[in-house]
Amino acid sequence: MFQVYTHGNLKTCGKQVVARFDREVDFEQFERGDGLHINGILTYQPFDGLAELKVAMAGFMSQVMGEKVSFDPSRMVLTSGATPAIEVLCFCLADHGNALLVPTPYYPGFDRDIRWRTGVDLIPVHCHSSDAFVVDITALDQAFSQARKRGQKMKFFAGSNYGGEEFVSIAEILDEEDPVRDRVHIIYGLSKDLSVPGFRLGVLYSLNENVVAASKKLTRFCSASAPTQSLLVAMLSDAGFIQDYMRTNRERLRKVFRLICDRSKAIWH
Numbered sequence: 001m002f003q004v005y006t007h008g009n010l011k012t013c014g015k016q017v018v019a020r021f022d023r024e025v026d027f028e029q030f031e032r033g034d035g036l037h038i039n040g041i042l043t044y045q046p047f048d049g050l051a052e053l054k055v056a057m058a059g060f061m062s063q064v065m066g067e068k069v070s071f072d073p074s075r076m077v078l079t080s081g082a083t084p085a086i087e088v089l090c091f092c093l094a095d096h097g098n099a100l101l102v103p104t105p106y107y108p109g110f111d112r113d114i115r116w117r118t119g120v121d122l123i124p125v126h127c128h129s130s131d132a133f134v135v136d137i138t139a140l141d142q143a144f145s146q147a148r149k150r151g152q153k154m155k156f157f158a159g160s161n162y163g164g165e166e167f168v169s170i171a172e173i174l175d176e177e178d179p180v181r182d183r184v185h186i187i188y189g190l191s192k193d194l195s196v197p198g199f200r201l202g203v204l205y206s207l208n209e210n211v212v213a214a215s216k217k218l219t220r221f222c223s224a225s226a227p228t229q230s231l232l233v234a235m236l237s238d239a240g241f242i243q244d245y246m247r248t249n250r251e252r253l254r255k256v257f258r259l260i261c262d263r264s265k266a267i268w269h
């Protein structure tokens with residue numbers, strides 16, 4: 001049996017009303033006690049992310065890239081992970097049946113994450129270990145003409161990875177005057193660099209106003225929760241913690257990388 005209570009008669013019965021509807025919250029319950037601050041995390045927030053987190057993410061991404069690039073928070077769209085950010089970007093750029101040229105080796109999840117709901121095809125462009133997996137222009141041309149013969153429209157999709165040499169982000173290459181700068185879109189996520197995949201936080205960064213506007217609308221289906229975002233603002237704003245974390249994380253990654261390389265050489269040689 002259901003009973004409809006009003007706020008007034010619940011209070012008279014001695015009951016504490018926590019939330020009546022999404023914009024109307026009884027804060028007393030939470031403000032007491034143990035420092036749990038809920039202002040701004042119970043109600044709807046902008047689906048494309050909190051402005052404070054965009055600023056914090058812009059700073060963190062610059063730090064990760066050695067302060068060689070700066071990011072404009074107003075060009076950022078935050079999502080619940082890099083996975084939905086990639087899908088949102090595909091929905092913005094490609095139609096069902098279009099194709100993306102993807103240099104190999106690529107993240108195996110692309111076959112699932114990009115294709116499943118968008119209906120976009122992936123065409124591998126084979127790169128080889130003998131050439132240090134540098135994107136082969138001839139292979140790219142070949143894949144491009146074959147797909148064009150099939151009548152498919154294409155885009156180019158490339159992942160980046162870190163090697164022993166200096167890391168150069170595509171963001172560094174684009175300068176103010178570059179005519180292609182609004183055709184380059186960057187996906188970033190905290191799952192790896194901050195080791196928090198459970199938080200689900202991704203970024204789509206683009207200088208293309210149409211892409212930013214359309215993807216903001218699509219974040220309705222994949223926004224990061226406000227408590228997660230608040231926690232991340234606090235973590236990312238703690239400069240000492242982030243510095244220590246990044247140093248330790250890099251040392252450990254380097255150690256594991258060397259160990260895997262040494263063991264692999266021992267097996268294969």
Ligand SMILES: Cc1ncc(COP(=O)(O)O)c(C=O)c1O
Nearest residue numbers: 081082083107189191197201202
């Ligand atoms: C290329 C690529 N896409 C997607 C993901 C998944 O990211 P997320 O956990 O933020 O969805 C990763 C890493 O985990 C990745 O390397």
